[in-house]
Amino acid sequence: MKKQLQKLLYQSLQAIKSEGMEISIEKEDIKIEYTRDLIHGDFASNIAMLLAKKNKCNPRELANKISENLPQTDFIARTEIAGPGFINFFLNQNAYLSVVLDILEKGTSFGNSNIGNNQPILIEFVSANPTGPLHIGHGRGAAYGDAISNLLNKIGFDVDREYYVNDSGRQMNILTLSIWLRYLELMGKKINFPEKAYQGDYIKKIAHEIKEKYADEFLISNIQSLNLSNNKNDEEEMLDSMINSCINELGEEKYTVIHKISLDSILTSIKKDLSDFGVTFDKWFSENSLMKTDSLNKCVSKLEINSKIYEKDGAKWFRSSDYGDEKDRVIMRENGQSTYFASDIAYHVSKYERKYKKIINIWGADHHGYIPRVKASIEALGYSPKVLEILLVQFAALFRGKKKLQMSTRSGQFVTLKELVMEVGKDAARFFYVMRKSEQHLDFDIELAKSESNDNPVYYIQYAHARICSVFNQMKEKKYAFTKIKNISDLSVLDEPQEISLLSSLAKYPDVIESSAITYEPHQLAYYLKELANYFHTYYNANQFLVDDEKLRNARLSLIDATRQVIKDGLLQLGVSSPEKM
RNA sequence: GCCCUGAUAGCUCAGCUGGAUAGAGCGUCCCCCUCCUAAGGGGAAGGCCAGAGGUUCGAAUCCUCUUCAGGGCGCCA
Secondary structure, three states, rough: OOHHHHHHHHHHHHHHHHHOOOOOHHHHHHHHOOOOHHHOOEEEEEEEHHHHHHHHHOOOHHHHHHHHHOOOOOOEEEEEOOOOOOEEEOOOOOHHHHHHHHHEEEEEEEHOOOOOEEEEEEEEOOOOOOOOEEEEHHHHHHHHHHHHHHHHOOOOEEEEEEEOOOOOOOHHHHHHHHHHHHHHHHHOOOOOOOOOOOHHHHHHHHHHHHHHHHOOOOOOOOOHHHOOOOOOOOOHHHHHHHHHHEEEEOOOOOOOOHHHHHHHHHHHHHHHHHHHHHOOOOOEHHHHHHOOOHHHHHHHHHHOOOEEEEEEOEEEEEEEHHHOOHHHHHHEEOOOOEOHHHHHHHHHHHHHOOOOOOEEEEHHHHHHHHHHHHHHHHHOOOOOHHEEEEEEOOOEEEOOOOEEOOOOOOOOOEEEHHHHHHHHOOHHHHHHHHOOOOOEEEEEHHHHHHHHOOOOOOHHHHHHHHHHHHHHHHHHOOOOOOOOHHHHHHHHHOHHHHHHHHHHHHHHHHHHHHHHHOOHHHHHHHHHHHHHHHHHHHHHHOOOOOOOOOOHHHHHHHHHHHHHHHHHHHHHHHOOOOOOOO
């Protein structure tokens, strides 16, 4: 509808232009907005005020002129000039009513568009290290990423969801060590378990599984070699030396077995937690595969050829400062190991090589300092940094009551996503997460989320859906007939104010979807659904649907049937279910 | 120190690329089921949009500064 009005205004302006007035504006720049109040009509444009400024003429006069030159249409009842020079558009009833037909006809595809033109787009999100269960912060990224994926899909992009698995590197070694030490404990050895190793109970559980399956296969004779290195000077150094002795004592082969079991076990539970949360990925991209296929080395040598790398203090540095980063970054450490950043470069190259037209990363906001160097590496390798869009999600600060919980994966103190979903339910958790702007800090009080779960807005929306379903059930019980309406004239009896409000709200849905998708702001959709549910509840309280007048009954049932469709589809985009009974 | 984010009703937050009297939920106070689920609806009270300048027909929205809050600045990931 906005686009149609835009077109009309453009045509009118062209007509005025041919009369000699100087007007230069692109059709896309003509702004149409929803009015806040229906007394100002349905849509308004400020175009006259904008052009009046440039041409130094009276905005109201210009507005009049534009209005007079608008082509005739069958959906505009009238226009009005208001305030300093707004052009207000009043739609005629048919324009409203047609949305019901449109929704019922299109069903789940109502609100779809082809803005994306089937372009392939990659969305990478969550990507938590496989060193422990997902916690509440990851849940936000998961809910947000999935909602955006759904929305972009709905406006015609070909979306791939990807999870980047950091399955190599030091963190994984610490994990392997932690599990092995717990295993040794289970085998009756006395172990000095380092504070900075992973402490969670899940470590012991995996150790136990290994014991069950492999018995004493990973037992070593001299535990002393481990504890000898236990000097308290530097915990981190101690971990590294313990990892080394672990590999030495076990041998590369056995170490790899434990490494793999640990990784598989944790990854499996991460996948399970996510799928219980309604989030599934098209691809789990392994960091390790970048090493295996040598693509990491290729990236480094390519940068070296372009002389974007130099050596200092025995390490290799990438000249990211050439591309606006604060300083240069190490990609190859003095000890010969590549950094996380090096893998990340190779990973992004892989994304570009897979020919995505748009690449979206969803990161925790604590990684924002990372953006310039990643963009720098992309540019240095000859790719367009514009294709890559990095969206930041603030982590949730956790509260239990008034007490803030400190979270740390290593110390094993955290509330997991799984626990959250068990406490507040999937629907509430998903909706809560996307209800607010992603870059806003979120104080997630678990107690509050639990205690208020009955007042949760998600139930309000779901309730509207369930109520509509209930009306249709009642209809059957009361033996009322419902014949599908065929044309607009069947709906012409809908003229109650609550009906007009509801119709007008339904008509906005495609615009809301589009806007939520292209701005990556699913909270817009969440707010819209609350508003839509409110219009419905108001309607419900003010009018009876199951009336004897057949024409009225059919029209009203069609209207709420369309409402049901939009609520269900909107919730679906956010990963929230639409129960038929509550 | 430098760089991000944010600051709107008692609380939690919306407010779309500047637009008409600043919105919602919760909480508080009234009212509404002989009726399709009251997990609902209607109404009232409640705001110097952190502060100060600037840009213009017009600013919660854009620019600058100040104050406050959270986060980031590793050969960690």
